[in-house]
Amino acid sequence: MKTWRNWLGNVTASPHDLVTPASTSEVVDCVERASRRGERVRVVGAGYAWSPLVPVEGTLLSTARLRAVRRVDVERQQVTIEAGATVRELVDFVTAHGMSVRSPSMFMGLSVGGLLATGSHGTGLDAATFGDAVTSFELVTPDGSVRTVTDVDSPLARALLCNLGALGVVTAVTLQCRPAFNVQEVHAPADIDDVAALIPSMLAENDFVELFWMPPSRRAKFKLGNRTSRPATPVTGRRHPSAGDHFIAGLSPLFPYLAHLRPILDPLAQTVYDRIGTGVRVVSAPDFAHYNQAYPRCISSEFGIPIERAPEAWRWIHGRLRRYGDAGARPVSLIVHARFCGPSRALIAPSAGRATCHLEVLSFHGNEHRHLFGEDFDLVMRSRFDGRPHWGKEIFNPAEAASGYGDNLGVFLDLRRELDPRQRFLNPFLRDQVFGLGRRLRAAPHDRRDAQRTD
Numbered sequence: 001m002k003t004w005r006n007w008l009g010n011v012t013a014s015p016h017d018l019v020t021p022a023s024t025s026e027v028v029d030c031v032e033r034a035s036r037r038g039e040r041v042r043v044v045g046a047g048y049a050w051s052p053l054v055p056v057e058g059t060l061l062s063t064a065r066l067r068a069v070r071r072v073d074v075e076r077q078q079v080t081i082e083a084g085a086t087v088r089e090l091v092d093f094v095t096a097h098g099m100s101v102r103s104p105s106m107f108m109g110l111s112v113g114g115l116l117a118t119g120s121h122g123t124g125l126d127a128a129t130f131g132d133a134v135t136s137f138e139l140v141t142p143d144g145s146v147r148t149v150t151d152v153d154s155p156l157a158r159a160l161l162c163n164l165g166a167l168g169v170v171t172a173v174t175l176q177c178r179p180a181f182n183v184q185e186v187h188a189p190a191d192i193d194d195v196a197a198l199i200p201s202m203l204a205e206n207d208f209v210e211l212f213w214m215p216p217s218r219r220a221k222f223k224l225g226n227r228t229s230r231p232a233t234p235v236t237g238r239r240h241p242s243a244g245d246h247f248i249a250g251l252s253p254l255f256p257y258l259a260h261l262r263p264i265l266d267p268l269a270q271t272v273y274d275r276i277g278t279g280v281r282v283v284s285a286p287d288f289a290h291y292n293q294a295y296p297r298c299i300s301s302e303f304g305i306p307i308e309r310a311p312e313a314w315r316w317i318h319g320r321l322r323r324y325g326d327a328g329a330r331p332v333s334l335i336v337h338a339r340f341c342g343p344s345r346a347l348i349a350p351s352a353g354r355a356t357c358h359l360e361v362l363s364f365h366g367n368e369h370r371h372l373f374g375e376d377f378d379l380v381m382r383s384r385f386d387g388r389p390h391w392g393k394e395i396f397n398p399a400e401a402a403s404g405y406g407d408n409l410g411v412f413l414d415l416r417r418e419l420d421p422r423q424r425f426l427n428p429f430l431r432d433q434v435f436g437l438g439r440r441l442r443a444a445p446h447d448r449r450d451a452q453r454t455d
Ligand SMILES: Cc1cc2nc3c(=O)[nH]c(=O)nc-3n(C[C@H](O)[C@H](O)[C@H](O)COP(=O)(O)OP(=O)(O)OC[C@H]3O[C@@H](n4cnc5c(N)ncnc54)[C@H](O)[C@@H]3O)c2cc1C
Pocket: 007, 042, 043, 044, 045, 046, 047, 048, 049, 050, 053, 054, 063, 083, 084, 105, 106, 107, 110, 111, 112, 113, 114, 115, 117, 118, 119, 120, 121, 122, 163, 164, 165, 166, 168, 169, 170, 171, 295, 391, 392, 393
């Protein structure tokens, strides 16, 4: 029995076996061995997901040794990379070859396979999920065969674009990149009461838009980016963690215990935050990224809502958090964050089929008020704003998480069943809570032995 924990330590598992294959054929061996033992398999990339997608009692297959670049074609602006590589490794490689990934502004510690599995995204209306730039997938299916999927509009490719690790192991992908470009970055402060009204014009006038608000401040900040041919100035800490990132991450376990110091700490934090990235500067596209690359101990919940509902949803969040604040509660102790993306081809990514505002609330882990607002946020985003939760972030109501996908969900589940009739690549979170398949599984005679397992 091995032990595994995710980055934050809020999700743990005790798999029977933890394997780290270094090639596609070794992945096939691992999948076949698990199948002979009658064990379930789950895949883990960088282990950052906050939701319990990874835990399994059987075989946990890590992609940590699958990180090679297999092929680069500068003329066609394509790179074939193994799924365990991190965004940082990918970005450093394509930058060195004069290219840029299509979806900037993602945290660089995540793995290519993990991003793909959860429909993860950066910001920018001409990019949807990270995976929408994939032109070819290499997949080891649950029966141990290797498939190459190149028809990107096929149902299987669309399912792989947000696969939840439930269709097998993605071992490598070919990504369509674009020529390297620079971005003029501007941080525009806005009074919190004006933010909602400003969102449409910010989206109309800029290539990349992000929005940050640190409650209970009266100020929010737009981070705006526009492509430019002007030369870039290097920025530290956007691709690789800075000393400051490590310092704050190291101190962060103390933050929940410092709540009584809020009257002093809030203005201090706001002053530091106001100074981040002020002014206008030109950065290379990969440097138009997250402010920190070593995270404090925090936890996030996020919904993708139709982009045109963003102003209304922002007003709701602001009003609700202000009411909590008036009552002395601080359920979002870090930041409210919005990013905006185009429609995804994925079957079940939050941005499937529609331009999306990704609205995220981030709190320090250990915040005792977090659940109060989290449950409100979940209910209101789903019921009032047609929201779909980010699969890799905290999911307050798993039974409703897949409910916003209409017929796409049926297509996904049919494909999944075809590839994995014995449900080897599901764990109880997905099988029972998200997809509600538990009862059917127990009724199937060939799966009785599995049904007794508790993983
Ligand atoms: C600090 C932090 C920053 C984040 N920033 C962003 C962001 O900028 N944008 C965003 O959209 N999300 C973001 N997220 C959420 C994150 O993108 C997802 O949780 C993502 O899945 C994490 O990637 P990972 O490699 O850590 O995946 P893991 O946590 O290792 O796995 C997540 C899922 O992917 C599956 N999986 C992993 N590799 C494979 C593979 N090769 N084949 C099949 N399935 C696989 C696993 O089975 C599991 O279901 C962030 C999360 C954290 C903690």
